[in-house]
Amino acid sequence: MNERETLKINADGHLEIGGADAVKLAEEFGTPLYVFDEKHIRDMMRVYKRAVDVEYGGNGLVLYASKAFSCEAVYAIAKSENIGVDVVSGGELYTAIKAGFPTDKIYMHGNNKLVRELELALANGVGCIVVDSYKEADILDELAAARGVKQRVLIRTNPGVEAHTHEFIQTARTDSKFGFSISDGAAEQITKHVLSKNNLVLRGYHCHIGSQIFEKSSFALAAEKVMDFIALMKEKLGFEVAELNIGGGFGVWYNDDDPKLRLTDYYGYVKTLIAAVKSKAKEHNISKPYLLLEPGRSIIGEAGVTLYTVGAIKDIPGIKKYVAVDGGMFDNPRYALYQSKYTVLLANRANEECTEKVSIAGKCCESGDLIAVNVPLPAANSGDILAVLTTGAYNYSMASNYNRNFIPAAVLVTEGKAEYIIRPQTYEDLVRNDVLPDRLK
Numbered sequence: 001m002n003e004r005e006t007l008k009i010n011a012d013g014h015l016e017i018g019g020a021d022a023v024k025l026a027e028e029f030g031t032p033l034y035v036f037d038e039k040h041i042r043d044m045m046r047v048y049k050r051a052v053d054v055e056y057g058g059n060g061l062v063l064y065a066s067k068a069f070s071c072e073a074v075y076a077i078a079k080s081e082n083i084g085v086d087v088v089s090g091g092e093l094y095t096a097i098k099a100g101f102p103t104d105k106i107y108m109h110g111n112n113k114l115v116r117e118l119e120l121a122l123a124n125g126v127g128c129i130v131v132d133s134y135k136e137a138d139i140l141d142e143l144a145a146a147r148g149v150k151q152r153v154l155i156r157t158n159p160g161v162e163a164h165t166h167e168f169i170q171t172a173r174t175d176s177k178f179g180f181s182i183s184d185g186a187a188e189q190i191t192k193h194v195l196s197k198n199n200l201v202l203r204g205y206h207c208h209i210g211s212q213i214f215e216k217s218s219f220a221l222a223a224e225k226v227m228d229f230i231a232l233m234k235e236k237l238g239f240e241v242a243e244l245n246i247g248g249g250f251g252v253w254y255n256d257d258d259p260k261l262r263l264t265d266y267y268g269y270v271k272t273l274i275a276a277v278k279s280k281a282k283e284h285n286i287s288k289p290y291l292l293l294e295p296g297r298s299i300i301g302e303a304g305v306t307l308y309t310v311g312a313i314k315d316i317p318g319i320k321k322y323v324a325v326d327g328g329m330f331d332n333p334r335y336a337l338y339q340s341k342y343t344v345l346l347a348n349r350a351n352e353e354c355t356e357k358v359s360i361a362g363k364c365c366e367s368g369d370l371i372a373v374n375v376p377l378p379a380a381n382s383g384d385i386l387a388v389l390t391t392g393a394y395n396y397s398m399a400s401n402y403n404r405n406f407i408p409a410a411v412l413v414t415e416g417k418a419e420y421i422i423r424p425q426t427y428e429d430l431v432r433n434d435v436l437p438d439r440l441k
Helices: 022-029 038-055 072-080 090-098 115-123 134-147 186-195 216-237 263-284 334-338 427-431
Strands: 007-009 015-017 033-037 060-065 084-087 106-108 128-131 151-158 200-206 243-245 290-293 304-316 320-325 344-346 356-361 370-377 385-389 409-414 417-422
Touching: 015 022, 022 033, 022 304, 022 385, 022 409, 022 417, 033 038, 033 417, 038 060, 038 072, 038 263, 038 290, 038 409, 072 084, 072 090, 072 417, 084 090, 090 106, 090 115, 115 134, 128 134, 128 200, 134 151, 134 186, 134 200, 151 186, 186 200, 186 216, 200 216, 216 243, 216 263, 263 290, 334 370, 344 370
Parallel strands: 033 409, 060 084, 060 290, 084 106, 106 128, 128 151, 151 200, 200 243, 243 290, 320 356
Antiparallel strands: 007 015, 033 304, 304 320, 304 385, 344 385, 356 370, 409 417
């Protein structure tokens, strides 16, 4: 089904994920279940690293954007592939530290980092913090001074490039909550402010133009605009940039509206933006900065599949047919948030012809609890195992215990063998932090 063979249909007509029969996975681990193919994750990490090594002489670092999916196992994989990670919260940072990830290869983001998160980063020697406000720069400078350290930082900028993506996940517009606009002088002013700090070492700039992007030219244009700004800051302020973080946002296949990209295509994205950086460095006669990339969804997205068991089926003649599953918006809120589209199939009848279009409904007490709408399927029966593809990114990471449902377990599949990387929740987990005051007993 793709060149990396994350998915295929076996001789029994069952979906296979990383060589493991999805029906057997459902039987062994239960449903709903997040399933990740380790080989796919490693292949994606390696193609990005190879592109930086070959096209840029190794003068850079790939950072796995862990907001897409964070757990100890994925940090362990990133560590073994010799790449870095970025984190956007104290929780992600703590998880990476607990997994033994080298903190000098951690970059920390966030538009409103809490003092306790900054303290955790400083206490553990996080490699770089991406500054996103004046207040943050001031607080971080004071905290670093108290510890007697010099903290390396980048400034998040908005290059004014809007990628072709969903409105709610664009982050590079002038009115974005993230970063400082280059075009209106805000990025220059925050540069002066950070350079004035005694305990911050400004290394350069960061930008991120959005998510689920397929246009190579978007990345190249963003790189060119930031490189122009870098040259301007050298001319006006005498500030020589050492690092440029160009962000991520490379697209993945969700359904047939999206292109199916090969490893060579992702290599091509990096090659294109590196060419833009090189060209601008030559044009302005400035040094090529140490280059950072932050792919997240494209590393983990297609590596993941969610398995469900079909329950109730409700056919409203002439209106709609609902196929309900034992999960829902608590394990995948992306349809409710973005009307995201998915490809679904019956894992136990994966080679059967699709004969109808249905809506996949969740079990929450919420009319908007849908996972997919108007998707083709064979006529489903209660007890069928339904697979939703490309759920590795922004599913577990956005999951909740809505209606006090369990957040599903996750397994990692390697050469057909599956192991837990996130254990199942229990009812006791749901009430663990509840406190019943004596007066209510």
